[in-house]
Every structure is written in structure tokens, then in C-alpha cells.
Amino acid sequence: MPFTIATWNINSVRLREALVQRLMAEEAPDILCLQECKSPVEKIPTEGFAELGYRHMVARGQKGYNGVAILSKLPLEEVGAHDFVDLGHARHVAARLGNGVTIHNFYVPAGGDIPDREANVKFGQKLDYVTAMRDWAHGEKPEKAILVGDLNIAPREDDVWNHKQLLKIVSHTPIEVEHLGAAQEAGAWVDVTRKDIPEGQLYSWWSYRSPDWDAADKGRRLDHIWATPDIANAGYGSRVLRAARGWEQPSDHAPVFATFDL
Template sequence: MTLRLTTWNINSVRLRIDQVARYVSESGTDVLLLQEIKCTDDQFPVRAFEDMGLPHLKIGGQKGWHGVAIASRLPLEEAPNLGLCREGHARCVSATVKGVEIQNFYIPAGGDLPDRALNPKFDHKMDFYERLTAHIERRDPDARLLLAGDFNIAPGEFDVWNHRYMLKIVSHTPVEIETLTRLQQAGRFSDVIRDAFPDPEKLASWWSYRAQDFRKSNRGLRLDHIWTSPGLTPAVVPGSARIHEPVRAWERPSDHAPVSVDLDV
């Protein structure tokens, strides 16, 4: 069967539940990975997800901030809980679907100053990546593993609106790019979106709310990712990976667009 999987930083699931329902209906998504749900587990709109055909849930909620969730048409089985966040934030939730281990992340943004000694938020971000990389180095590359979510790093020259300028800005600084590359190499992960749309095509999944017209300002970043392990990459359906940019133009949108891929499982 074909499994359609989407990752989306929703920036408040309760505020945007109508957009979620519309997207699920129009996209045919089978598994939805959400970040920044911004609610506790008991506040999560369970009934709405049941109504949209995604009744199987794994929720990692947090009051007012952060929070992640997995919603699925298919039953969810347990997967390792990585517990990577030193601050105890709800930034990772996991599940297994049809033999595919899914790790859904909302990785810290890192503040404004790319200096670990002077900026605790940036140190937290780097620490999260170091812990995740250490975990991946111990994993079997033949496992069917998928990492996805808001990684808060745009890795490539064509994943930002202005490479030279953004090299000074947290999300695209050299140390962050090196850190993300180290993680990708540790697991030999495939970046399914960039594989589908090779350089030099410009890609973005996030656009600031500050721009009145995000398309006109055209200052996007590709912060949202889906990666597959060597054991899972052959299951990626060619040509299926995409960024759903039109969703960013919906009424009262998240500042992130959904990113999806199909897996032949």
C-alpha cells in the first residue's frame, strides 16, 4: 500500500483545526506529524481528528508552548522515546506505522545569537542535535526509520532566500549547517524533498508573518524536513515529495507549509 505522510508546524492546532481538516481532506494524508501544537494532551482536539479520519493519536503536549503529535488513519505502535530535550520540553513524539518508525521533532529555534557561550537558547539547540546524532550513530542503518519535523535549520544555499546574508542569521549559520550535515551523514539519511527538487531550485517551507504578501517578499526558508534511512529510502515513491506552498496563503495560516511524501509500504 501507499502511505502518504505529512509534516506540518501548525503553530496552534486548536486555532487552525479547520485548516488541518481542509488539508487532510484535500491531500489524502494518512499520517500527519504536527509541531507547535501549543496545548496539553487533554486539550488536544481529539474529536476533530476522529471526524477527519485520523483517529489514532500520539500526543506530546505542553501548556502554551511547543508540543508535537502524530495523527494516523492506521493503528500506531510504540517506537523508542528518545527524550532528547535537556529542558524537558515536548519536542519529540514517536510511533511505528506499517513497520516504519517515525520520529517527529520540533527542534529548538536557537534564539538570535549563534554563540553557545553567550546564548543559552543556541546552546540548547546544538545540544539537542548532538544528542540526536549520538543516538543515530548507534542505530542500524537498515532499519526503516523516518525523521521529520521542523528542524529549524535551512541547510543549503538554495534553501534560503539569500545565502550570503543568511549565513549570519540563526537557522543558516555555518555551525548549524555543519551540525545538520553531521546528523544526516551519521544515519546516511536521504533528504526526500531536496532529492525530488535538486539544486539549484529554490525551496522554502516557512515565510515570516512580517511580510504582508509572503510571495511578493519571497524571503522563505526550508526549515521543515523529511529524511529516510537507507532501509526506508527505497520505499519513497518517485516524484511524490512536495511542499504544499498554497496552504501558506490560506486564511489565518501557519507560517509553515505542510511537506509530504508517499511511501510504498
């Protein structure tokens, strides 16, 4: 049975509850992974989601910050969460579907504005977090797994609007790209989005600072869907729902989709 998974940094699930419901009603992914929920788990507005068929949820929450949730039409079994580098942040949660596929939902730290760990503690935390993801994948050797989320790094030159101008901008610096590549290699993760869309500029985030974001199109691909090699070839139909960035009071991220026939 094929299923469709979507990942979306919602930037407050309570503030944008209506947008989540719109996505559920119009696009109807079987599984929706949210990041930056900014809500304790008990205050996530699940009632309206359940009415739209999303009766299953695993989540980790925090008041006002971070937070990840997996909402699903399909039954889920929670299989834990990691607090990488002991930040005390709700940035990861995992669940297993009935077909044995494990879904990991991540929200990697943004890293602040200065790409220097000596001058900026947040940048160091980001690099350490991604290194911990690498070490976890080395140790766990995931199989039959999908990793999604806002990884806050745009790795390829065509994942940003201007490679040269962004080389010193947090999210596209060489050291971040190197760290993300090491984490990806450690789990032998396949970038499903780029497997399906191998060429061309592709973005999932546009800054709120740009009043005419659509025309300016200064985007970055920060949101990812990866899969382990044993199931990556079952993934297809990848897309970014760019239109959602233009919805009323939107998140600055757009949802990313992929379908798996498993």
C-alpha cells in the same frame, strides 16, 4: 501499499484546528505529523480529526509551548519519546506502523536570534539538541525509519532566499548546517525531499514579519522528511503545499509531503 506522510509546524493545534481539518479534507495524507502544537495532549481536538478518518494519535504535549503529534488513518503503536539534553520540552515522539516502519517526529529548538552560544543560551541548546540527535542515531542505528519535522535549519544554499545574507542568521549559519549534517550522516538519513526535488530554491517557511510574503518570497526550508537508506528509494512525490501559507490565519510554515510505497 503506498502511504503519504505530511509534516507541518502548525503553531497551535487548537488555534488552527480548522486548518488542520482543511488539510485533512483536501489533501488527505495517511499520516500527519504536527509540531509546535502548544497544547497538553488531552486538549488536542481529536474528535474532529477522527471524523475525518484520523482515529489514531501518538503525541507529547505542553501547555503553551512545543508539542508534537502524529495523527494517522493507519493504526499506530507508540514506541516512545526522547527528551534530548533534558530540556523538559515535548519535542519528539515516535510511532510504528503495522508494516514495521518507525516514524520519528521532531521539533528542534529554534535557537533564538543571536548565533552565539555564549551570548544566547537558546542557541547553545539548539546545537546541543542536534548533537544529541546525532549521538542517538549513532547508538540506535535506525532502520526502516522516517524522520520528519521542523528541524529549524535550512542546510543548503538553495534552501534559503539569499545564502550570503543569511549566513549570520539563525537557521542557516555554518555551525548549524554542520551540526545538522553530522546528525544526518550519523543515521545515514536520506533527505527525501531533495532526493525528489534535487535542484532549485525550495522553502517551507515564510516570516510573519513580511506582509506580502508570497511576492517577497524570502523563505527558508526548515521542515524536512528523511528516511533510512533501506526505504529511501521507496519515497517519491515530494512537495511543499505553499498555498497553505496563504490560508486565513495561517501558520508561518507550509506542510511538506512525501509518499512511500512500502
